[in-house]
Amino acid sequence: MIRRLDHIAIAVVDLEAAIARFVDDFGIQLAGREDVPSASTSTAFLPIEGTQIELIYPIEGEGPVAKFLAKRGGGLHHLCFETDDIDGDMQRLIKKGYRFLTDAPVDGAHGTRVVFIHPKSAGGVLIELAEYSR
């Protein structure tokens, strides 16, 4: 079951400049950084009241975020909902006709297991589901 909006991810062409923008110009604090090898991204987390902004930048210019930036430039990339049952939600949504980018969840940031719904299944929005380990 989906519990909350875990984060909204923004693909950025310059991670340091993007962090400076959100911290210095918009007054949102930087909580941490983490590399996510499964997505070939380096990420920065900026919590804001119940959810967070996640800035994502491609590691070594590879992976889907690098392709997104090459095609569109920086911009809103995906939404992530926290679920308390990623396997159950994935099976439930497959039965409703949703397609996923992988056959099973993979390791995400913060020790989560994550899976992405194909944007063609969700009105053009890339939606991630994430389950935190307890």
Added chain:
Amino acid sequence: MIRRLDHIAIAVVDLEAAIARFVDDFGIQLAGREDVPSASTSTAFLPIEGTQIELIYPIEGEGPVAKFLAKRGGGLHHLCFETDDIDGDMQRLIKKGYRFLTDAPVDGAHGTRVVFIHPKSAGGVLIELAEYSR
């Protein structure tokens, strides 16, 4: 000063289908609807822990959201931060080099005054600032 993420807006090609997706498939409750003449949009609000999803659909096929849909199809459209001083933030950000889509705030949903930062000023992300009346 920016206080919180007020909403994340998704442009949709079919408002009823999008509401059904978020309510029936993702379990997020619909809180209300409102037409926003200043943006030529019909909107639906779905709160989720401290922020909300806002589905936006062009009224009578006109306005910037209609253009967005014609160009890209449905998808993530903008972020909105709540501020307690929209005029002060606007002037402060202009001094830092940000450009805005209008010269002054206009009427938004829920009795807010809103203004949009040009995405070219913000790494490709369309960012709205909104101040609620007290």
